[in-house]
Amino acid sequence: MTQFSLTDADRRPNRVPFVNVEFWLIKLLAVTMGETAADYLAVNLGLGLTATSLIMSAVLVAALVLQFAQRRYVPWTYWTAVVLISIVGTLVTDNLVDTFGVPLEVTTIAFTIALTLTFIGWYAVERTLSIHSITTTRREAFYWLAILFTFALGTAVGDLIAEVFALGYLTTGALFAGIIAIIALAYFQLGANSVAAFWLAYILTRPLGASIGDLLSQPAEYGGLGFGTIYTSLLFLGVIVAVVIYMTIDYRAESQLEEESQAG
Template sequence: MKQDLATRTADDRRATPNRVPQVTVDFWLIKLLAVTVGETAADYLAVNLGVGLSLTSAIMTAVLAVALVLQFVQKRYVPWIYWLAVVLISVVGTLLTDNLVDNFGVPLEVTTIACAILLALTFMVWYASERTLSIHTIITTKREAFYWLAILLTFALGTAAGDLVAEKLDVGYLMTSLLFAVIIAIIATSYFVFDLNGILAFWLAYILTRPMGASFGDLLSQPVEYGGLGLGTIVTSVLFLGTICATVLYASMMNGGREYATADAD
């Protein structure tokens, strides 16, 4: 019979591979870069290449499925596989929102609320099943499935919320990016100074880095007449993908991708 992590000895816990990375500065940097690529790559594939939103969504969903299968069979954290899945799920999350808004005519307000409700339900079912939402103990296939579903919904929610603020409310890409950065800074301060629950702080920050990064990606890639800097989706995507690869390589060299589960202290 499998033991829960909380009942295992300290030696057992140290020997149990965690399937996702530790939350470090590298983690947040790569995550921000990934959400930016998700926004610009989705636009490039669907618009610039003329593939169309529906076909792009089908292709990228299939590629993501292959990447997730590869991720699940590892049963441990392998940096390049994990971050490949994150980049792809960022693209698919963006396309999910774009399909709801553009193909099905669902207003951004409704899409944002619907994604928030689905994410909340995912967390509720996850907690009811596992009694924790900690990313420090993703040690079973069930927990990893909940984890990736939550990640997908955070990207869809973040895309909808970012577009709602930047475009529908006409706040602009730069101000939207700064707005969400300020909110994330408040969450970080609450965690480090006022002892905000670590798991809550993580998931709130994870959700909000999506609209911040996506708005920044739009700021760089969109034409000047639409409020961007006009770098284009190709330049922006290649620039950020290259930085992701370099950062993942650096992080892998530092710790070899060896991550182990820790007790749910937070």
């Protein structure tokens, strides 16, 4: 990780969560729900991709306005934004492919370039890509832009491998789970760069979650288990809500202990 001297910005509270087991659990749940919820809204409710995209983009903007109004990490506002940006990121890729006929190979390359340029611009301005220093509005703007592109890219990559390369949902999920395991091994055992390891794992949890969502929700004739998008979405939403409640209670307890320690 890049070393730099502390500034006033670096001493401010971080606006995004600490990366731990709960973080990765709820992130995987969020991306899985993003896949199934996008399909449910666009297909099962009959709204269509365009109308669904416009509605969910408006809801996402409202959620991000609320998130940017916070000056420190607040679990429910942060994870609400993550779930919504997961849905919108899925819809962006689906629109390009299904509505405008852009091949998945092209969307994969385009979002890879967009994400790379975002990281280049972020580093050029802030001299770090660490999520442990998201303490200003500008850094947070770069952060959420990168998050959006990771979801769109992950959707494109997952669909490309599962559908175009015809590996199926289960094989695709196992493939990405294996790659994430290799990244984790490289970080914990081989001393790989923490920032690079985080962002690579963050990108790849999207196609992993999408594969899980499709495996559970799609009919058997398409390689799924046939639970349907609404039941799969509600299941993961319920678990997400439970985990966020736990994280909120735990975070408040930690903050209280920190304040008491500083006061003492």
